[in-house]
Every structure is written in C-alpha cells, then in structure tokens.
Amino acid sequence: MKQQIGFIGGGQMAEALIKGIIASGLYQKENILVAEPNDFRRNHLEKVYSVRTYPHNHTIFDASRLIILAVKPQTMKSLLEDCKDRVRPDHILISIAAGLPISFYMKTLGKKETKMIRVMPNTPALVLEGASALSKNDNVSDEEMRLAEEIFLAVGEVVILDEVHLDAVTGLSGSGPAYVFSFVEALIDAGVKAGLTRIVSEKLALQTISGSIKLLRESGEHPAALRGKVTSPGGTAITALHVLEKFGFHGIIMDIVESAVIRSKQLGKLE
Ligand SMILES: NC(=O)c1ccc[n+]([C@@H]2O[C@H](COP(=O)([O-])OP(=O)(O)OC[C@H]3O[C@@H](n4cnc5c(N)ncnc54)[C@H](OP(=O)(O)O)[C@@H]3O)[C@@H](O)[C@H]2O)c1
Numbered sequence: 001m002k003q004q005i006g007f008i009g010g011g012q013m014a015e016a017l018i019k020g021i022i023a024s025g026l027y028q029k030e031n032i033l034v035a036e037p038n039d040f041r042r043n044h045l046e047k048v049y050s051v052r053t054y055p056h057n058h059t060i061f062d063a064s065r066l067i068i069l070a071v072k073p074q075t076m077k078s079l080l081e082d083c084k085d086r087v088r089p090d091h092i093l094i095s096i097a098a099g100l101p102i103s104f105y106m107k108t109l110g111k112k113e114t115k116m117i118r119v120m121p122n123t124p125a126l127v128l129e130g131a132s133a134l135s136k137n138d139n140v141s142d143e144e145m146r147l148a149e150e151i152f153l154a155v156g157e158v159v160i161l162d163e164v165h166l167d168a169v170t171g172l173s174g175s176g177p178a179y180v181f182s183f184v185e186a187l188i189d190a191g192v193k194a195g196l197t198r199i200v201s202e203k204l205a206l207q208t209i210s211g212s213i214k215l216l217r218e219s220g221e222h223p224a225a226l227r228g229k230v231t232s233p234g235g236t237a238i239t240a241l242h243v244l245e246k247f248g249f250h251g252i253i254m255d256i257v258e259s260a261v262i263r264s265k266q267l268g269k270l271e
Contacts (some may be wrong), residue, residue: 003031005151006064008057008079009071010036010045013096016126017068018049020154023128061086066138066147069095076100080108089113092144094151096121098174101269102137102163115139117148121155123177130156131173135163167268171261179256185211213265 005027007014014034021027032051036042042053054060060067060240061083071134077098081142087109094117095105102116117140121132131150136145145160152158161169184205191201231238 003066004064005032006060006067006209007032007034007036007069008060008069008083009075010034010041011037011070011072012126013121014035014068014070015045016128016130016155017070017151018045018051019259020125020128021151022049024154026150026154031256033060033063057083058086061088065090066092066151067094068151069097070095073097073100076104077108080105084109084111087111087114089115091115092117092147094119094142094148097101098170099264101268102135106137113139115144117145117150118163118166119148120166120174121152122173125152125155131159132156132174133159133161133166133169133173135161135166165266167261171257174264175257175260177187179253180209226239 005021007018014036018034021032022029023173029050030052032049034042034045034051034053034263035055035057036045036053037055039055042055045051046053057079069076069079076095089111092115093105096119097196098119098120102118105116105118106112106114115137117136118136119132119134121130124130125132130152132155134145134152136148140148149158149160159169187205187208188198188201191205196204212226216226219226227241231241
C-alpha cells in the first residue's frame with residue numbers, strides 16, 4: 001500500500017486525479033489529503049470521495065511526501081512563498097499549472113535540492129481519458145518519477161519528456177481538446193445545414209468521431225490507410241476530401257498547433 005498523497009487545491013483537475021487514483025486503487029481514500037480554502041469544495045470532496053480535507057496547506061506538507069500543486073498559475077507564487085519553509089528535501093512536488101517552468105518553482109522556493117515535476121495534462125483527464133506529459137528536474141530519481149507517472153496513468157495516457165518539449169505538448173494535446181470541440185461543432189452545424197435536426201446531427205457526429213478513433217486504435221492502421229478505405233472512386237468522400245485539401249486542411253492544422261506552441265513559449269517567458 002502507498003503512503004499518503006497530498007493535494008494543494010481541490011478544484012476540477014484535482015478532483016479528476018482523485019477520482020482516477022481511487023478508481024485505480026493506487027491510494028486508499030483515507031490516504032488522500034486535500035488542502036482547499038473553499039468550504040463548498042471541501043464538503044463536496046469529503047462527501048463524494050471520503051478523502052481528508054483541510055482549510056490550510058500546512059498539514060499536507062507535514063503529512064505527505066508526494067504533493068500535487070493544483071492551483072491556478074496566477075495563485076502559484078503566493079502559495080509557494082507561503083509554504084517554502086515547510087518544503088523538505090524529501091518532498092516530491094508535482095505541479096499541473098499550465099505554463100510555469102520548473103525554474104519558476106526553483107527560484108521561488110529558493111532551495112536547490114527541491115524535487116520538482118511539471119505536468120501538462122489536458123481536460124479529458126476529467127473523464128479519465130487525459131493525455132499528460134511529465135518532465136522532472138535532476139533531483140527526481142527514476143523511481144520517484146514512476147510514482148508520479150502512476151498518478152497520471154490513472155487519468156489517461158502519459159509521456160515523459162524533457163521540459164524543452166512541453167511547449168509542443170501544450171500546442172498539441174494541452175490545447176488540442178479546443179480544436180477537436182471546434183471540429184465537432186462544425187460537423188454538427190454541417191449536418192443541420194444539410195437538413196438534419198440538431199439532435200440527430202449531434203448524435204451522428206459524436207459517434208462518427210468516437211467510432212473513427214476506436215477503429216484507428218483497434219486496427220493499428222495509419223490514418224491515411226483508413227481514409228483510403230472510405231474513399232470509393234468518384235464517390236462522396238473523395239469529393240469532400242478534395243474540398244478539404246483545396247482549403248489546405250493539413251496546413252491549417254499544422255499552423256494552429258504551431259501558433260499555440262509559439263504562444264506557450266511567449267507565456268512561459270512572461271514568468
Ligand atoms: N481544468 C483543466 O482542464 C486543466 C488542464 C490543464 C492544466 N490545468 C491546471 O490545473 C490547475 C488547476 O486547475 P483547475 O481547473 O482544477 O482550477 P480550479 O478548479 O480553480 O481549482 C483550483 C482550486 O485551488 C484552490 N486554491 C486557491 N488558492 C489555494 C491555496 N493557497 N491553497 C489551496 N487551495 C487553493 C481554489 O480555491 P478558490 O476557488 O477558493 O480560489 C480552487 O478550488 C491550474 O494550474 C491549471 O492550469 C487545468
């Protein structure tokens with residue numbers, strides 16, 4: 001059985017991780033500690049997940065070695081300044097805050113021995129289907145990194161990368177759900193334009209997307225090969241794909257990811 005795990009911040013993302021950790025049996029409920037100033041959120045987490053909650057952070061640092069920092073990026077500096085005297089050399093700090101580089105935590109805490117892991121998760125983690133990228137500093141051992149990896153495996157897929165790649169991750173999987181939601185929305189509108197009711201169009205569009213992903217995963221085939229199989233000579237799909245390529249679909253997707261990567265780099269430099 002694992003030791004205790006502490007969360008600083010009991011918001012949406014912390015809740016998703018707690019849900020996944022409990023469902024996977026990684027930690028017992030009574031070994032999950034959450035510091036959260038909001039009474040409503042504390043009551044909610046206690047009632048739904050039977051975890052132990054506290055209105056302040058100090059108990060968490062005293063009781064847990066593994067600590068997940070799950071507050072908004074704009075709150076992080078004051079949180080670190082408030083807690084820095086309680087951070088011990090054996091603590092493993094895992095931050096899920098978007099955009100803040102490991103150097104930010106090291107500078108604010110002012111302790112060169114701090115074990116720091118930075119994670120870029122995405123919103124499907126809320127339904128245990130996330131994609132998370134993890135980076136660590138040199139103070140974190142491979143064994144300690146495996147403890148962090150297990151947590152994020154409980155809410156989806158995990159990759160471990162050097163921090164230099166986290167801007168690319170932000171552009172692809174971090175912001176990715178926004179692109180997918182836009183695509184689905186457009187597909188639903190297109191069905192409505194073609195004469196379907198919104199309810200029918202929504203049902204068909206969603207199932208088409210999730211079914212296609214399942215087919216991709218289960219067949220193991222390249223997307224281009226599967227696309228080839230649904231394009232019969234002179235048919236509807238190839239006619240539609242012609243329009244897609246005339247407007248530069250591949251180029252647009254590559255441009256949007258690239259623009260998000262550039263923005264992520266800009267935001268990181270502001271810290
Ligand atoms: N949601 C996502 O899909 C997503 C995706 C990728 C990354 N992230 C990252 O995950 C982090 C958390 O996001 P979220 O969506 O879970 O935010 P959230 O729902 O706002 O949760 C943050 C929680 O932390 C609490 N808090 C604020 N200051 C605190 C302190 N000093 N000590 C303890 N708790 C404190 C907040 O309480 P109050 O509301 O009372 O301030 C709030 O309940 C963010 O840094 C975000 O960048 C989120």
